Amino acid sequence: MFRSQNREPDFENLKQVLQKKAPPRAVLFEFLLGENKEKRLTGTEFRSSSEFDRVVTTIKAFDSGGYDFAPIIVRGLVFERKSHFVSHALTKSLNEGSVITDRQSFENYAWPEIENCDFSIISKAASYLHPKAKFIPFSHDGILENVIGIVGYERLCLMLYEDEPLVSAIFFEVGKRIHSYFKACLSYPEVGAVILNDDWGFNTHTLISPKALRKYVFPWYKEIVVMTHDNGKYAILHSCGRYDAIIEDIIGDMRFDARHSYEDGITPVEAAYEALKGRLAVLGGMDVGFMARSGAEEIYERSTRMLRRSAGLGGYALGSGNSIPDYIPDENYLAMLQAAFDWENREGGRDDPN
Amino acid sequence: MTLIEKLKNAIIDVQPKKAEETTHELLTQGVGAAEILNQALIPGMDEVGRLFKEGEYYVPEVLVAAKAMNATLSLIEPLLVQGGVPRRGKIVIGTIEGDLHDIGKNLVSMMLKGAGYAIIDLGVDVNANQFVEAIQNEQPDYVAISALLTSTMVNIPHVIQSIRTAGLRNRVRVLVGGAPLTQAYAEEIGADGYAPDASEAVSLVRQMDQARAGT
Numbered sequence: 001m002f003r004s005q006n007r008e009p010d011f012e013n014l015k016q017v018l019q020k021k022a023p024p025r026a027v028l029f030e031f032l033l034g035e036n037k038e039k040r041l042t043g044t045e046f047r048s049s050s051e052f053d054r055v056v057t058t059i060k061a062f063d064s065g066g067y068d069f070a071p072i073i074v075r076g077l078v079f080e081r082k083s084h085f086v087s088h089a090l091t092k093s094l095n096e097g098s099v100i101t102d103r104q105s106f107e108n109y110a111w112p113e114i115e116n117c118d119f120s121i122i123s124k125a126a127s128y129l130h131p132k133a134k135f136i137p138f139s140h141d142g143i144l145e146n147v148i149g150i151v152g153y154e155r156l157c158l159m160l161y162e163d164e165p166l167v168s169a170i171f172f173e174v175g176k177r178i179h180s181y182f183k184a185c186l187s188y189p190e191v192g193a194v195i196l197n198d199d200w201g202f203n204t205h206t207l208i209s210p211k212a213l214r215k216y217v218f219p220w221y222k223e224i225v226v227m228t229h230d231n232g233k234y235a236i237l238h239s240c241g242r243y244d245a246i247i248e249d250i251i252g253d254m255r256f257d258a259r260h261s262y263e264d265g266i267t268p269v270e271a272a273y274e275a276l277k278g279r280l281a282v283l284g285g286m287d288v289g290f291m292a293r294s295g296a297e298e299i300y301e302r303s304t305r306m307l308r309r310s311a312g313l314g315g316y317a318l319g320s321g322n323s324i325p326d327y328i329p330d331e332n333y334l335a336m337l338q339a340a341f342d343w344e345n346r347e348g349g350r351d352d353p354n
Numbered sequence: 355m356t357l358i359e360k361l362k363n364a365i366i367d368v369q370p371k372k373a374e375e376t377t378h379e380l381l382t383q384g385v386g387a388a389e390i391l392n393q394a395l396i397p398g399m400d401e402v403g404r405l406f407k408e409g410e411y412y413v414p415e416v417l418v419a420a421k422a423m424n425a426t427l428s429l430i431e432p433l434l435v436q437g438g439v440p441r442r443g444k445i446v447i448g449t450i451e452g453d454l455h456d457i458g459k460n461l462v463s464m465m466l467k468g469a470g471y472a473i474i475d476l477g478v479d480v481n482a483n484q485f486v487e488a489i490q491n492e493q494p495d496y497v498a499i500s501a502l503l504t505s506t507m508v509n510i511p512h513v514i515q516s517i518r519t520a521g522l523r524n525r526v527r528v529l530v531g532g533a534p535l536t537q538a539y540a541e542e543i544g545a546d547g548y549a550p551d552a553s554e555a556v557s558l559v560r561q562m563d564q565a566r567a568g569t
């Protein structure tokens with residue numbers, strides 16, 4: 001157990017952040033942890049031989065790391081795509097999918113059905129969750145990501161010009177399934193919030209124009225967020241890339257409670273927080289490249305500064321800019337956790353007079 | 355509007371069919387391939403690059419414009435070769451070893467091609483030996499390397515080292531780019547240039563061409 005005994009998980013803390021308020025102690029947020037990081041956090045309790053084992057391991061890892069929740073994915077909603085596997089490669093191409101190339105292949109496509117998902121894993125796994133912690137479900141890729149997955153990115157770009165009705169139809173089929181997925185998740189009392197995970201941008205632009213996003217993607221998320229709020233829960237957007245052209249859509253139109261994923265090359269989290277505080281909770285933001293290549297001390301310092309910056313104002317939870325892949329050295333990740341643990345001891349979570 | 359302008363606009367307005375038809379018309383009228391390249395294609399793609407940089411265009415627009423450019427290029431390329439029209443320079447490009455990400459690399463290739471450069475695309479997951487071999491075989495002016503993650507970016511210095519070991523370092527300029535890269539990192543690893551996006555990659559190569567011509 002990495003957290004101290006008296007830093008007990010309590011979703012109420014994260015809830016304060018999602019309500020853009022100042023939590024009573026430093027709150028941590030992460031979307032994904034690499035397998036070796038989960039091993040490090042769970043030690044001898046690490047299990048991965050079945051899906052249920054993996055879910056329980058994630059719960060234990062997030063508990064040990066001092067989080068107030070555990071992310072969870074319910075398997076089964078996988079939009080099949082072609083993929084050629086290169087075992088030593090660390091990334092995959094956005095072009096490799098291309099299962100749907102035209103009307104014909106669209107008609108023949110075997111859409112995954114929500115019935116393939118066994119949502120009861122949420123209540124079954126809940127017995128391993130700390131009594132005050134909650135689950136935050138996410139999906140196997142978001143709406144744009146899945147469409148890119150099955151069409152191929154470059155093909156999608158051309159299709160937007162060459163066969164707009166087909167593009168519309170594909171987004172509809174994917175969108176309604178992601179919507180049903182979250183609808184099912186939201187019915188569980190163990191769920192406190194949802195992560196709507198969909199990468200919309202890269203360094204300089206959104207992947208497709210804001211106009212296209214508004215037409216094909218955002219209406220679905222708007223509905224999912226309404227549904228989330230109607231259930232008394234919170235909607236967190238995990239979306240990478242440049243977002244200035246769509247930030248008003250995220251806050252004003254889709255009404256997300258929080259946004260996750262920040263990169264130093266786009267808008268460092270410090271600047272993002274200054275721009276968004278009070279309107280949208282800012283989660284994470286310690287740039288992944290920074291965490292991979294800096295010393296543990298630098299990470300500890302930057303994390304502490306970020307906690308100090310947000311202390312009086314709230315609406316911030318400490319975490320990485322994207323996730324903790326295993327190429328971030330363990331000690332660097334642990335330095336960030338330590339900054340949160342030390343914060344309440346050292347500065348009591350209150351504004352530093354300096 | 356002249357036919358050359360019509361072709362240029364077809365590229366800027368992302369209309370591949372119109373670009374192809376207009377190129378046919380131009381060739382039937384006896385307009386030279388070099389003129390088509392220099393007066394329509396390159397300025398057309400420059401404008402597309404500018405619109406992308408300004409945030410007016412997104413990747414889909416650039417890709418469809420590139421399709422229009424390719425429609426023209428495939429018609430005039432044989433004539434350029436026949437006529438002995440020199441290309442602006444040759445660029446070997448690839449995504450670094452361990453990385454299968456190709457959207458960024460492809461965009462950079464397209465824009466450089468649209469700026470009149472000959473592109474040798476080595477694809478994705480390209481290791482140091484493959485880069486060195488390509489330099490030996492193709493004798494390019496530039497080597498452009500793309501990376502998506504910090505974990506694959508760190509393979510770029512190995513390529514630069516291998517180029518040096520093979521005694522080829524002063525024959526090529528090394529350009530780097532991709533999400534996790536920065537100007538500072540490019541300098542740290544001894545690359546010759548970095549650009550944050552595909553249209554700046556073109557400006558960078560042009561600047562370096564000028565600097566080379568001046569020396």
Ligand code: B12
Nearest residue numbers: 090091092202240289322458500504531532533534551552
């Ligand atoms: C889409 C995306 C994904 C997709 C697909 C990724 C893929 N491999 O194709 C998915 C969801 C699968 C994914 C997964 C992951 N991702 Co990802 N992903 C992205 C995202 C949002 C966009 C990438 C993209 O497609 N860009 C589109 C093209 C057009 O842009 P580009 O490549 O940057 O190219 C432009 C310029 O860079 C430049 N350029 C590119 N190459 C070159 C070359 C030269 C010579 C020059 C001059 C210029 C140049 O010109 C191009 C056009 O203008 C980026 C965010 C970002 N800021 O880019 C994160 C990002 C790359 N991902 C990131 C991470 C951490 C991951 C994961 C490790 C997450 C995890 N824990 O599992 C995994 C790794 C998966 C894997 N094994 O491949 C991090 C990497 C951080 C880092 N420093 O290492 C980023 C930066 C996000 C972040 N918030 O930090 N990802």
